[in-house]
Amino acid sequence: MPNLQHLFDNNKKWSEKITGNDPDFFQKLARQQNPEYLWIGCSDSRVPANEIVGLMPGEIFVHRNIANVVVHTDLNCLSVIQYAVDVLKVKHIIVCGHYGCGGIKAALTDEDHGIIDNWLRHVKDVCRYYKSQLDAAQTFEEKSSLLCELNVVEQVTNVCQTTIVQNAWKSNQDLTVHGWIYSIKNGIIKDLNVRISGQVEPELLSGK
Numbered sequence: 577m578p579n580l581q582h583l584f585d586n587n588k589k590w591s592e593k594i595t596g597n598d599p600d601f602f603q604k605l606a607r608q609q610n611p612e613y614l615w616i617g618c619s620d621s622r623v624p625a626n627e628i629v630g631l632m633p634g635e636i637f638v639h640r641n642i643a644n645v646v647v648h649t650d651l652n653c654l655s656v657i658q659y660a661v662d663v664l665k666v667k668h669i670i671v672c673g674h675y676g677c678g679g680i681k682a683a684l685t686d687e688d689h690g691i692i693d694n695w696l697r698h699v700k701d702v703c704r705y706y707k708s709q710l711d712a713a714q715t716f717e718e719k720s721s722l723l724c725e726l727n728v729v730e731q732v733t734n735v736c737q738t739t740i741v742q743n744a745w746k747s748n749q750d751l752t753v754h755g756w757i758y759s760i761k762n763g764i765i766k767d768l769n770v771r772i773s774g775q776v777e778p779e780l781l782s783g784k
């Protein structure tokens with residue numbers, strides 16, 4: 577039975593490298609985490625949250641799912657947001673999508689992908705909201721890239737509308753929600769400039 581020994585070897589080297597720079601690193605981290613950021617991103621293996629923003633363990637709290645979707649009733653995601661906002665008091669929530677997202681592309685087709693199609697219904701809803709903009713795209717690539725961006729905007733809106741974020745803003749907690757997109761072709765993140773840091777009228781939250 578393969579026991580994935582190479583991963584344990586990698587892990588040992590990684591741990592030694594970190595303690596080589598800071599012998600107390602893990603002891604300090606074991607006492608508490610104090611991240612300033614919550615990252616909500618895609619599960620895609622090419623978009624590792626800590627690495628692409630150059631942060632160490634302990635510096636970013638992470639939730640990932642297929643196509644970085646924030647569903648109003650998803651207890652998994654809501655629990656992560658609540659812990660991050662209420663307990664860790666993160667100052668920033670970053671929704672980061674990525675171009676070339678398989679989930680987004682799948683949502684643009686009517687092919688049968690199995691159970692995941694139920695999850696991707698949420699992205700298909702985004703398609704419906706922005707139908708005219710998406711219909712104007714010339715090629716499938718253009719349409720998929722645009723939907724990757726629009727999906728981020730929509731999920732930022734969903735984060736802002738959670739009772740958790742609304743209550744944080746009501747009590748004047750310092751909290752900003754950001755929408756970013758990452759290119760797997762060059763490793764660069766682009767800010768979609770949908771920063772929201774306080775209560776705004778719901779109709780202003782998205783371009784619908």
Ligand code: CO
Nearest residue numbers: 618620677678
């Ligand atoms: Co993806």
